Amino acid sequence: MRTLLARAHSAADAGDWQGAVDAYSAILRRNPGRADLRIQLGHAFKEMHCIADAEDAYRRAAEDAPDDPDAPFHLGLLQMSRGAPDAALAALESALSRDPLHEGAFDALWNSRLLPDLPPSLLARIRQALRADVADREAALARQNRRKQAAERHGLSDYASFRPAMTIPAPTPPAGTGPVLIQVDGISAAPSFVRMTLESLLASTHSDWQVIVHVDDKGMEHPVASLATVDPRITFISAHDQGRAPLQSAAISAYLTAGTWLDPEALGWIIHTFSTTEAQAATCDWDWCSHAWDKDLSHAAPEVHGVFDMDRLAASPVPPPLIALRNASRDGPLACEDRRRILLSLGVGARIAHIPLPLAAIGSIAERAKIAPKNGEDMPIWSQPRDGAEPGSGNLADAPLCVTYRPGRPPLTQGAFATGRDPIRVIIPTRDCAVQLNLAIDTLVQSASQPELLSFTIIDNRSAEPQTQVLLGQLASRTGFAVLHCDTPFNWAALNDLAAGQSGEPILVLANNDIEMLSEGWDDRLRIQLQRQDVGIVGARLLYPDRSIQHAGMIFGFNEGAPIHDGVGTGLSNAATDPRFDHCHACSSVTGAFLAIRKDLYVQAGGLDPVRFIVAYNDVDLCLAVRALGRTVLYDPGIELIHHESLTRGVNDNRKKVAWDQEELRALYHKWGEAIRDEPGISPWWARDAVYQAFRPLEKAQIIDYIARSADRPWTPRPGITAAGAPLRPKHGLS
Known part of the structure; x- marks a missing residue:
C-alpha cells in the first residue's frame, strides 16, 4: 500500500498523469473512502483533460467527506473553467457552507462576481465568521507585537547597551538665548573629577556656555586650572575669592558637583526646557558611570523618575547631581544637599520641570586608580556619595515638609505643621463578616493617638448573620458610633456617599471592613498630611496577611492599561531594594479600602459617583476629580494596614464579574478619556508591560511632550484628554 501510494505521488510530481490515475485508482479500489486521494485522482484526470472523469472524482470525494470543503471547491473551479457559472456557484456554495472561511472558494466567487448570488443566510454566516476571524487575527497580531516589543x-x-539610545538630540535652541552659566562645586574635589566634568562640557553639542569652577587653594595650583587659559569659557575661582565672576547674571544657571559627567545633549535640553516652559527650575534623570583608560564610559544603576515629586526628593538618599534654575541670583556653587534644599525651598506650586533623560552621571575614578595605594593621599571613589547624605530632620529650608527616620527603612516625609485636633469620621460599609469588622474597628481605635476624636459610621448592607446583628447592636450603643441600615442592593459609592453626607467631621476616612491597622498614631499622621496645601487625598500601604504588598498606590497605563495597584506581591524584604514602595509620593490614585480626604474637598469634588461606579473605580474617579482641582493624591507608607481584600463582595474570578468590571472601566474611560492611561509619576522609559524591569525606546516628540507636561501642573488631568462630551463630575447631591 505504501509502495503504491509513493508511486502515485511520484507519478503526479513527474507529470505522468496516466501513471498517477492508474496508481490512485488501484488504491481507491482497496480503500474507496479516501476522499483526499479521490481529489488527487480528480486532479490527474483534469490534467489529462478527462473533464467528466475529473468531475465524477470530485463529486464522489464530496460525498465521502461531507464536512470537507476542498472537494466541492475544486469541483467549482472545474465548472468555472467549463463556463458553467450556475454549477460553479452551487459547488462553491457547498464549499463555503462547510467552511465559511474557505479563502479559495470566497476568492473564486469574488473574482467571478458571483458572491452576491449566495443565499443571504450563508452570506450572514460568512460575515460573522470573518468578523470573528479578523478579531482572532488582530489578537494574535497584538500578541506578536507584544513579543516583538519584549524582544x-x-x-x-x-x-x-541601551544607554546610547537615551542620548537624543535636543531641539535647536531659539536665537538670543544667551549662554548657560554652569557653577561647578569643585571645592575639595579631586582634580580628576574636575577634569571629567570639563571634558564632558567641551564635548557638548551646545557651545554657548560659561563655566565657573569653584575650587580650594590646592585646586587653583593644580594643572587642571590651566584649562582656563586654553578656553575662555572656563574660569576657576578660589573658595576665598567668590566675588570674581565673569557673568553677573544669566537667564539659565546649572549647578553640579565636580565629577559629574554631562551628556553631550544636556545643555541643549536644559535650554529647550526653559525656552518652551515657564519652569522655575529643572531636574533630569541620571546614572553612575565608571571607566578604564582604554574603554568608554560604562553607565549603570539608572535613576529614571517621573515628574518632580517633592516628597521623593526630600527622602531620597542621593540628591540630584544636576539642577538648573531660571534667573538665579546665587553666584556660588551648590553642594549636594544645597541642590536638594534649593528645590524644596521653591515650595508647593512651584513649576519644576523634569527632563526624562539621563543628562548627568555621577562619575568614579578610573578602575586602575581604585586599587592604587593611598600613600598619604586619599580620595573618594565616587564624586558624590553613593549612599547619600541624610537631609536632616525638621523643616527642610523653607519647604513645607519635614523628614522623620525609621530604623532599617527609608525616611518618611510629612507636613511641617502642628498635628491639630480635627475630628475624624471613619465610614465602613459591611455585610456580615462580624469578626473582621470588629477587628478593623478595634485596631483603628487602639492604634489612634487621639481615639476620643474618632467617630464611626457603620453601614449595614443586608447583613443576615446573627453575630453581625449582635455586633451592630453593641456598636450602635457606643459613643461616637452610628449604624445605618441600608436594605438595598450593594452600591459602594452610594453607601459611602450617604454616610459622608450625614457626617459633620472635617476629615473623612473611607475604609473597608476587612482591614487591620498596624501603624500607631495613624490618625495624627493623617491630620498632618491633610493640612498640607498640596495634598487632597491620602492613601496607605496595604499588605496581604503574609505581609507582601497589596497596594502601594495605583498606577495608570501599564499592562492592559487599566488602573492597577503598584507593588502587588512584593515582599517587605525587598523594601531596601525597592524603596519606591516605602517612600511617600504623589500617585495617580489610591484604593478606597483606606482613603482619607477633608470633607469640604470631598463635597467640592462632587463626592462619589453612585451612577457610573457602583462597585469599582469609584475611588479612581474621586482621585481624578481631586487632582482636577489641583490637589495631589498622596501615597503614605507611614500608615500600614493588613487588607484581606474583598472578603465581603469577593473578587473578579468569573466571567460575570469580569464583564461587570469591564463595563465600569468603560464608564471610567468615557468619563475621563486617556487620562486613565496617563501616568506622570513613573518614568516614560519603563516598558508598559514590565514596569521597573525593562526599558522601551522613546521618540523625541515624547520627550518634548513630557517636559511640557512636567512643568505645568503635572498631576492635573490634562486639558483635552477627557473623553469628549462626558462631564468631569456628576451633578448629584449628597444624601
Whole structure:
C-alpha cells in the first residue's frame, strides 16, 4: 500500500498523469473512502483533460467527506473553467457552507462576481465568521507585537547597551538665548573629577556656555586650572575669592558637583526646557558611570523618575547631581544637599520641570586608580556619595515638609505643621463578616493617638448573620458610633456617599471592613498630611496577611492599561531594594479600602459617583476629580494596614464579574478619556508591560511632550484628554 501510494505521488510530481490515475485508482479500489486521494485522482484526470472523469472524482470525494470543503471547491473551479457559472456557484456554495472561511472558494466567487448570488443566510454566516476571524487575527497580531516589543526592550542588566539610545538630540535652541552659566562645586574635589566634568562640557553639542569652577587653594595650583587659559569659557575661582565672576547674571544657571559627567545633549535640553516652559527650575534623570583608560564610559544603576515629586526628593538618599534654575541670583556653587534644599525651598506650586533623560552621571575614578595605594593621599571613589547624605530632620529650608527616620527603612516625609485636633469620621460599609469588622474597628481605635476624636459610621448592607446583628447592636450603643441600615442592593459609592453626607467631621476616612491597622498614631499622621496645601487625598500601604504588598498606590497605563495597584506581591524584604514602595509620593490614585480626604474637598469634588461606579473605580474617579482641582493624591507608607481584600463582595474570578468590571472601566474611560492611561509619576522609559524591569525606546516628540507636561501642573488631568462630551463630575447631591 505504501509502495503504491509513493508511486502515485511520484507519478503526479513527474507529470505522468496516466501513471498517477492508474496508481490512485488501484488504491481507491482497496480503500474507496479516501476522499483526499479521490481529489488527487480528480486532479490527474483534469490534467489529462478527462473533464467528466475529473468531475465524477470530485463529486464522489464530496460525498465521502461531507464536512470537507476542498472537494466541492475544486469541483467549482472545474465548472468555472467549463463556463458553467450556475454549477460553479452551487459547488462553491457547498464549499463555503462547510467552511465559511474557505479563502479559495470566497476568492473564486469574488473574482467571478458571483458572491452576491449566495443565499443571504450563508452570506450572514460568512460575515460573522470573518468578523470573528479578523478579531482572532488582530489578537494574535497584538500578541506578536507584544513579543516583538519584549524582544526589543532592554532590561536593567542591558542598561549599558541601551544607554546610547537615551542620548537624543535636543531641539535647536531659539536665537538670543544667551549662554548657560554652569557653577561647578569643585571645592575639595579631586582634580580628576574636575577634569571629567570639563571634558564632558567641551564635548557638548551646545557651545554657548560659561563655566565657573569653584575650587580650594590646592585646586587653583593644580594643572587642571590651566584649562582656563586654553578656553575662555572656563574660569576657576578660589573658595576665598567668590566675588570674581565673569557673568553677573544669566537667564539659565546649572549647578553640579565636580565629577559629574554631562551628556553631550544636556545643555541643549536644559535650554529647550526653559525656552518652551515657564519652569522655575529643572531636574533630569541620571546614572553612575565608571571607566578604564582604554574603554568608554560604562553607565549603570539608572535613576529614571517621573515628574518632580517633592516628597521623593526630600527622602531620597542621593540628591540630584544636576539642577538648573531660571534667573538665579546665587553666584556660588551648590553642594549636594544645597541642590536638594534649593528645590524644596521653591515650595508647593512651584513649576519644576523634569527632563526624562539621563543628562548627568555621577562619575568614579578610573578602575586602575581604585586599587592604587593611598600613600598619604586619599580620595573618594565616587564624586558624590553613593549612599547619600541624610537631609536632616525638621523643616527642610523653607519647604513645607519635614523628614522623620525609621530604623532599617527609608525616611518618611510629612507636613511641617502642628498635628491639630480635627475630628475624624471613619465610614465602613459591611455585610456580615462580624469578626473582621470588629477587628478593623478595634485596631483603628487602639492604634489612634487621639481615639476620643474618632467617630464611626457603620453601614449595614443586608447583613443576615446573627453575630453581625449582635455586633451592630453593641456598636450602635457606643459613643461616637452610628449604624445605618441600608436594605438595598450593594452600591459602594452610594453607601459611602450617604454616610459622608450625614457626617459633620472635617476629615473623612473611607475604609473597608476587612482591614487591620498596624501603624500607631495613624490618625495624627493623617491630620498632618491633610493640612498640607498640596495634598487632597491620602492613601496607605496595604499588605496581604503574609505581609507582601497589596497596594502601594495605583498606577495608570501599564499592562492592559487599566488602573492597577503598584507593588502587588512584593515582599517587605525587598523594601531596601525597592524603596519606591516605602517612600511617600504623589500617585495617580489610591484604593478606597483606606482613603482619607477633608470633607469640604470631598463635597467640592462632587463626592462619589453612585451612577457610573457602583462597585469599582469609584475611588479612581474621586482621585481624578481631586487632582482636577489641583490637589495631589498622596501615597503614605507611614500608615500600614493588613487588607484581606474583598472578603465581603469577593473578587473578579468569573466571567460575570469580569464583564461587570469591564463595563465600569468603560464608564471610567468615557468619563475621563486617556487620562486613565496617563501616568506622570513613573518614568516614560519603563516598558508598559514590565514596569521597573525593562526599558522601551522613546521618540523625541515624547520627550518634548513630557517636559511640557512636567512643568505645568503635572498631576492635573490634562486639558483635552477627557473623553469628549462626558462631564468631569456628576451633578448629584449628597444624601
